[in-house]
Amino acid sequence: MASKIDMSSPVCLIENINEQLMVNKEALNILSGIKQPLVVVAIVGLYRTGKSYLMNKLAGKKRGFSVGSTVQSHTKGIWMWCVPHPNIQNHTLVLLDTEGLGDVEKVDEKNDTQIFALAILLSSIFVYNIMNKIDQESIDLLYNVTELINLLKARCSPDYYKVEDAADSVRFFPDLVWTLRDFFLELEIDGQVITADEYLENSLRPKQGTDKRVQNFNLPRLCIQKFFPKKKCFIFELPSDRKKLAQHEILRNDELDPDFVQQVAEFCSYIFSHSKIKTLPGDIKVTCEGLENLVLTYVNAINNGFLPCMENAVLAMAWIENSAAVQKAIAHYDQKMVQKVQLSTETLQELLDLHRASEREAIQVFMKSSFKDMDQKFLETLEIQLEAKLEYFCKQNLQASSDRCSALLRDIFSPLEEEVCQGIYYKPGGYLLYTLRREGLKKTYCEEPRKGIKSLSDKNLLVHIEEVPEDLNIQVQAKDTS
Structure with a gap:
């Protein structure tokens, strides 16, 4: 029987001390003890947007990842929680919760980019958590990180842009799950009711035209469409009235908005049922040792002045x-x-x-x-x-x-x-x-x-x-x- 790890609480995988990334040896030791295939789910988004709450739900726990209730960012670096996969026998679900983007206390904005890039590089399912609606700022942020990773991924050869290499790169990128918190808009276009997925596709749809302004509008959308061919969107209404929002992690389901409870259940069900093993170019499945080595390689590259x-x-x-x-x-x-x-x-x-x-x-x-x-x-x-x-x-x-x-x-x-x-x-x-x-x-x-x-x-x-x-x-x- 393949060994499994069922951690009682998360540990810090990548510490972010004074905006310098360091790999935690304790977390690597935990990884090295896992002998099962890995499904890696990472979440990224602005701080204080409920990322940790969703990750705790995926872990099947009410508490675990730090959920802040103040204007200060709680999660620092990248935290890891390894639990048995609830749907796939003899598989381990590796949950990666990242510190919030846009922390006003940060000196160097590049640190956010590094955390964002690591989450994409390490995950097989990438959750992009934003507030309210899909806007140009959130699209540009995802595009900038994705394009930067893509360019640095190049094999330093003019042959990189061959079709087969591009296809290989696409297979490496994780599935994208776009989550919209405290959603307040009506899901309709031209009077027709649409789904959350249709809202996402419409937001990423390029415009017709060839002038510079249209090209600038289309570029990030085409990039995201190319490297994330498998996309899913979930909307979450307010979990409760605003007076209780700070304590919503400890509230019972019957104290939360029923629609919110249902939306969270559908989100978790999708993640569990659409899990895929982390792979690298060439359809190489990443083992626990492989993920451990990826973490070391990427963090070392970042600390030496390069994105991975x-x-x-x-x-x-x-x-x-x-x-x-x-x-x-x-x-x-x-x-x-x-x-x-x-x-x-x-x-x-x-x-x-x-x-x-x-x-x-x-x-x-x-x-x-x-x-x-x-x-x-x-x-x-x-x-x-x-x-x-x-x-x-x-x-x-x-x-x-x-x-x-x-x-x-x-x-x-x-x-x-x-x-x-x-x-x-x-x-x-x-x-x-x-x-x-x-x-x-x-x-x-x-x-x-x-x-x-x-x-x-x-x-x-x-x-x-x-x-x-x-x-x-x-x-x-x-x-x-x-």
């Missing part, structure tokens, strides 16, 4: 994950070889056979863990390292065999040396007894199992026998012949 480049992020994540896959495969190979080789192998061929079997398993481990190794450079790196490992094990195997042979020779022939030193063979017929004794010990040595490659050579045996002082051999011979 999707392609570079994919390459960086590929390098990180494939490097880890190589190490995982090497560790598997080492484990298998140590288990199988143990002390030593009898022949070189036996060692080679063990190596090939362990090598095949290691490559299978790599292939399961690798990520977008299109040119197979990491596979080549693994193969080179495995060859080096074979050389290492050959040396180790030879040394283990040599050590065992030497130890056996000492154990087997040390009694003979003691006997020679004690003068047992200094008597008539002693040399014959000595020779018979030595040949018997040779046989004992040769019958010992698992001596390894060194046992194929008599050099160890002959060298050890020659360690018996030559003068003793001569003396034994002299006694015998006398």
Whole structure:
């Protein structure tokens, strides 16, 4: 069973301290523990517009993400809450609540753009939460961030604007859910009642004409239409009378406006039923490790003066994950070889056979863990390292065999040396007894199992026998012949 994480409360994923972004290691540790597919929902909008309330509802909780009740922005940075997906078994819903845009206490407006861009880059469903109605300002804000991401995503090649690359980029962008809070307008055009989705499409519809003014009007709309082909709009009326608005998160459903309660339920139902796994260009599904690496890559890019480049992020994540896959495969190979080789192998061929079997398993481990190794450079790196490992094990195997042979020779022939030193063979017929004794010990040595490659050579045996002082051999011979 794939492991899941059910957090009791959110944690800060990306801290925003003095408008400097920092990744929280605690949140990364939580991500690394998730082994299920991820559906990532992020929300962005002006501060004090009820973003956190909606995210708490998606988490199935009344409280969790900080809901402010003053003019001061509460949420800082990006907060994460991982909960089991309510509709899809063995999937994790990752909710990302962002700090409100337009905080008057901020010094650098670029910080808002960075938070906005990160929410789009990390999510598979992007919720754009604004007040009252769709206006030119909200369209321009979404366009500016989207276009900036798109330009920086370019592969630094004039071929980027080919159709297939543009299509690949579209597949990377999340689904767009546009939410309108405290909506007060009548949903109708030319006297005809329209849906919220039709209102969104009409707001993003380009005008006819070619003059500069029309082009400026159409440009952001065409961009949003292009990169967010899947769009949905929800309207929310006031949750309660204005006197209770500050406490609406703690109010029971029967204390809220019934229309608002129904609208929130429909919003949550849509998010749950239209969930999609976070993917990257090339239809690559992002794992928990992948999301962790994306966060690190994007924040590092921002802190170095750049907005994230999707392609570079994919390459960086590929390098990180494939490097880890190589190490995982090497560790598997080492484990298998140590288990199988143990002390030593009898022949070189036996060692080679063990190596090939362990090598095949290691490559299978790599292939399961690798990520977008299109040119197979990491596979080549693994193969080179495995060859080096074979050389290492050959040396180790030879040394283990040599050590065992030497130890056996000492154990087997040390009694003979003691006997020679004690003068047992200094008597008539002693040399014959000595020779018979030595040949018997040779046989004992040769019958010992698992001596390894060194046992194929008599050099160890002959060298050890020659360690018996030559003068003793001569003396034994002299006694015998006398």
